Amino acid sequence: MNGTSIWLMIIGVSLVSLLPRILPVALFSRFDFPKPFKRWLAFVAPAVLGALTALSVLAPEGAISISLNNRYIWAFLPTLLVAIKTKSLFYSLLVGIVITALLYNFV
Amino acid sequence: MQKHELQQGIKDSIPIILGYLPLGFAFGVLANEAGMSILQATTMSILCFTGAGQYVAIGIIQAGGAIFTVIMANILLNLRYSLFSTSLVPYLKGHVPTALGSLLSYGLTDETYAVAMNRYQEHAPTASYMAGLNLSAHLGWISSTLLGAVLGGYIGNTDRFGLDFALPAMYTCLLIFMLRDKSDVIVAISSAFFCLLIGYFMPAAMANMFNIIIATVIAASLGVLISERD
Structure with missing residues (x-):
């Protein structure tokens, strides 16, 4: 791809990445969603987070890797415990990052 | 402008920025290797705030693919944000003016969505909070891309710092909160x-x-x- 094509590509990608983020808020804010749909939407966030957590831990490189060699699984378990116990994002991140670094450098 | 809300948004973006650091850095390095200039790589992170979409673009460019392919892949990749954005509507309503809310939603990513939804369970959204969170997360993404594109090979593998687990750890914790x-x-x-x-x-x-x-x-x-x- 030459310079001009790269710029065109950047503009194209920015359009298709911006529209799905901006349009729903811009278009749907004037409507009052029906109650059943609101109830459904309230479950979107926990569902998305469940999916994102699973993917980021069990498929860190884009392919599913459920094995003892996946160090993210080993870092996930203590992070989960700390998150439940302390309800602190700071301590959860600290534990997760330190354990991952230790596993990477020493195991 | 509510100063406290803005500060809270910035504060809440810190874990996201930590996680973006190695990812944006890697994007800068890869973009450079794929033949993009420092300016192009950084501009891409300014105009397209879509980590996975940018990685895919690099992959397709390196494989000699067409612009059309890059854009099609990005349409599919970014479609999920219309669902995220729709689920934000009932929260924003009555709290954030529509025009401002939709503009600030440009900064919607998996990470800012997770953090914001968590906040909105207990606190009403404000434009200041959205601005603090989304703009600083985006700034983190842009600066780490720039760093990667400039420093490239000097730092080498960033995995040894464990920062690659910052986002998984953040998701885990926010999931528990949610x-x-x-x-x-x-x-x-x-x-x-x-x-x-x-x-x-x-x-x-x-x-x-x-x-x-x-x-x-x-x-x-x-x-x-x-x-x-x-």
Whole structure:
């Protein structure tokens, strides 16, 4: 791809990445969603987070890797415990990052 | 402008920025290797705030693919944000003016969505909070891209700092915060299960992250069926 094509590509990608983020808020804010749909939407966030957590831990490189060699699984378990116990994002991140670094450098 | 809300948004973006650091850095390095200039790589992170979409673009460019392919892949990859954005609407309504709310939603990513939704369970959204969170997360993404494109080979593998686990750790913790009752737990676990199952049987859905959309639709519908709350 030459310079001009790269710029065109950047503009194209920015359009298709911006529209799905901006349009729903811009278009749907004037409507009052029906109650059943609101109830459904309230479950979107926990569902998305469940999916994102699973993917980021069990498929860190884009392919599913459920094995003892996946160090993210080993870092996930203590992070989960700390998150439940302390309800602190700071301590959860600290534990997760330190354990991952230790596993990477020493195991 | 509410100063306190702005500061809270900036503060809440710190874990995101930590996680973006190695990712943006790697994007800068890869973009450079794929033949993009420092200016192009950085501009891409300014105009397209879509980590996975940018990685895919680099991959397609390196494989000699066409602009059309890059854009099609990005349409699929970014479609899930229309679902995220729609789910934000009931929260923003009455608190953030529509024009401002939709403009600031440009900064919607998996990470800012997770953090913001968590905040909105207890606090009403404000434009200042959205600005603080989304703009600083974006600034983190842009600066780490610039660093990667400039420093490239000097730092080498950043995995040894463990920062690659910053985002998984953040998701884990926010997930725990997000679970209010048993139906939430069932929704989250089934979404995780379906997401992996679909990804396993349809690698294409895994690549364009469509599995997140399908799993979310199934799990949220299940939530409506099992939950007794309003």
